Amino acid sequence: GENVEQHPSTLSVQEGDSAVIKCTYSDSASNYFPWYKQELGKGPQLIIDIRSNVGEKKDQRIAVTLNKTAKHFSLHITETQPEDSAVYFCAATLGSHNDMRFGAGTRLTVKP
Amino acid sequence: GAVVSQHPSRVICKSGTSVKIECRSLDFQATTMFWYRQFPKKSLMLMATSNEGSKATYEQGVEKDKFLINHASLTLSTLTVTSAHPEDSSFYICSARAGGGGNQPQHFGDGTRLSIL
Numbered sequence: 001g002e003n004v005e006q007h008p009s010t011l012s013v014q015e016g017d018s019a020v021i022k023c024t025y026s027d028s029a030s031n032y033f034p035w036y037k038q039e040l041g042k043g044p045q046l047i048i049d050i051r052s053n054v055g056e057k058k059d060q061r062i063a064v065t066l067n068k069t070a071k072h073f074s075l076h077i078t079e080t081q082p083e084d085s086a087v088y089f090c091a092a093t094l095g096s097h098n099d100m101r102f103g104a105g106t107r108l109t110v111k112p
Numbered sequence: 113g114a115v116v117s118q119h120p121s122r123v124i125c126k127s128g129t130s131v132k133i134e135c136r137s138l139d140f141q142a143t144t145m146f147w148y149r150q151f152p153k154k155s156l157m158l159m160a161t162s163n164e165g166s167k168a169t170y171e172q173g174v175e176k177d178k179f180l181i182n183h184a185s186l187t188l189s190t191l192t193v194t195s196a197h198p199e200d201s202s203f204y205i206c207s208a209r210a211g212g213g214g215n216q217p218q219h220f221g222d223g224t225r226l227s228i229l
Contacts, residue, residue, distance in 0.1 A: 032215035043118070043205050043220035044156070051215060089155065093214040099146070100218060104155045 004092050006103025014111050019080050021106045023090035024072040030092040033073045034100075035064060038087045047088075048075070080110045114140050116208050118221025126229055127198060133191045133224045135206030142208035145189035146218060147181060150203045162189055196228045 003026040013019050025033075031052040036044035050057045050064045050073065057064050061080075066073040073092075077084055087107050093100040115138040123131050135145060144163050148156040160176075162168040162183035170176045178200075180192040189208075193200055203225050207218040 034217055036220070041223070041225075043116075043207075043222045046217050046219065049217055099158055099161060100214070101158075102155045107153075 004090060004101045004103045006090050006106060008106060009104065010107045010109070012109045012111065013080055015080060015082060017080055019075075019077045019084070019108055019110075021075045021088055021090065021108070022072060023074070023092070023103050024070075025092040025101075026071070027092070027094060028068075028071065029094055030071075032093045033064070033066060034091050034093075035062075035075050036089045036091065036102075038089065038105075040086075044089055077108075080108075082110050082112050084108060085110045114208075114210075114217075114219040116142075116206065116219045116221040118206050118224060120224060121222060122225045122227075124227045124229065125196065128195055129228075131193045131196055131226060133193075133204055133206070133226075135189045135191070135208065135221050137187045137208040137219070140208075140210050140219075141186035142189070143186065143211040144209045145183055146207045146209070147179070147189075147191050148205045148207065150205060150223070152203075156205065159191075193226065196226070198228045201226055201228045 006023045034049035037047045038044040048062050050066050061078045063076040087105045089105050090103040091100045117136045119134050147159045159174045160168045160170045162181050164186050168181035183189040205223040207220040209218045
């Protein structure tokens, strides 16, 4: 089955700095990679996703990069703000399957 | 954007009670719905996958007679925790996905915190 490893487990940055979270996956057939942000007491919210036919995608301060050869993908948040503080989960899914496998999560703290 | 509504948000009940949690997709038709369990400071653990009109597919180790799932329409799935016990206390989260297969996003509800006394 698919294994998704996520690092780091915790990340603390100063407001305005960049934050990078990295994930690796095991199944080379994986073709969809979403990132979710989960705030305390809430469900995960999709913030950006990427499919295997592109290497990078950007949406304002958030970007995701994908290296299919190395089987890893990363979330980049620039100009971080305190409201970016949350737990972030990466995930990977096979196109032919119904399930999605999540990383263990990264608790991001942005200090004002 | 796609909205998934989950109710109730919190349940506190006595041991032995059965609890039903509803998950609704408000602005899209959900071909597939998923139920997850999340322990404190942990990732999401998939419990089961349900397709509209079909029996749910349960992950290994999840008791199907304990966690009853019904996906009777394209906008509603329910999870019933039967004869709940304190060890069933957890944060349960549903998600819904429109058609298109596994490379389409899942949209999550805000979860149900279940506390069994």
